[in-house]
Amino acid sequence: MTVTNADRESIRHGKINEQPLRPRPAYPSWAIKLVMAITGLLFALFVVVHMVGxxxxxxxxxxxxxxxxxxxxxxxxxxxxxxxxxxxxxxxRIVLLVAVIAHIHGAITLNSRSGKSRGKFKRTKLMGGMDSTATRSMLITGIILLAFIIFHLLDLTMGVQPAAPDSFEPGAVHNNMIATFNRWPVTIWYIIAMLALFLHLYQGIRLAASDLGITGRRWRAVFAFLAAVVPIVVVLGNIVMPLSINLGFVS
Known part of the structure; x- marks a missing residue:
């Protein structure tokens, strides 16, 4: 904040400072939020298509x-x-990789700016309920999802052991999935990641409406509907698959 028409005597005695409270950032926060909203919706579309596949x-x-x-x-x-x-x-793959990097960079930057602005004061009296849980856990669920993406690529895309099973064979997608989800630790890790994805998608889609500058009541209602439906469909669809394999319903 810069004072306009300031009292020069107050400035001279150090009671008022004409300098901004903090340096102007190279990229404004609204632009970073816009990038995060676009990349986040791109990921949401990807996980829906990936689930169907x-x-x-x-x-x-x-x-x-x-x-x-x-x-x-x-x-x-x-x-x-x-x-x-x-x-x-x-x-x-390259588009998704660039989007991941941009999304992570935006999250780290905004979290850093938020911490500097807030200082030693903590956020209190949040809205409560699911909204509060999802908001508080965005950074944690993001870290879990990043770790899961790395593991998932090593497992079913690259076949790098010990992430991948010993029987991994390039191109044999069906048999590779059966082999990997017949391991209980992998199935449990997959379910944990899907629960993190649920919270991340729920809050991410809700925030995207604001970050994209959508103020119309109907469009915000559409985003609220998507935030409620998409995470449930994606998570249930992704959890039923490894469980069915592990329990022997698919072979």
Whole structure:
């Protein structure tokens, strides 16, 4: 804050300071929140599509080819022969990687600025209930999800042991999923990550409406509806899959 039309005598005696309370940041907070909202909605769309793809584990095989393997082949060959195999897939991976980096950078920056502005004073008398829980846990759930993403890539994408099972085989998506979720620690870790995803999606979609500058009552109601429905659908769809494999309903 800068004082305008200040009393020069007060300034001379140090009672008023014309200097800003803090240096102007290179990137305003509203711009960082906008980037986080866009990247967050991109992740929400991705996890919905990813969940739908994972549910193909329940579909029967056709001509001896598992539905998951056919789906994995489609992802690797989409765009061919116009584009080289896996080129579209790698473009999507790069876009998601850039979005992850931007999202993490924004979260760290905003958390740092919030801490500096608040100083030694802590937030009190939050709204309570689910909103309060989700708000307080955003940073924690974000860290859990980052750790899960790294593990998930090492496990089912790259096949790096010990994250991946010994029987990992590139391209054999169905058998790799069966092998990895037959391990109870992996299944439990997956469920914990999905619960963190529930809280993160719930609060993230709600915040996106404000960060995108949406003020209309109808659109805010749409975002509130999505914040309530999308996390439940995604988490239930993602939890039923590893549990079904681990309990022997899918083989």
């Amino acid at each position: 994972n549910l193909k584990i329940f579909m029967p095989a056709e001509n001896g080819v598992a539905a998951m393997d056919e789906y994995g082949s489609f992802l690797r060959t989409v765009g061919a022969p116009i584009f080289p195999e896996e080129s579209i897939l790698w473009i999507l």
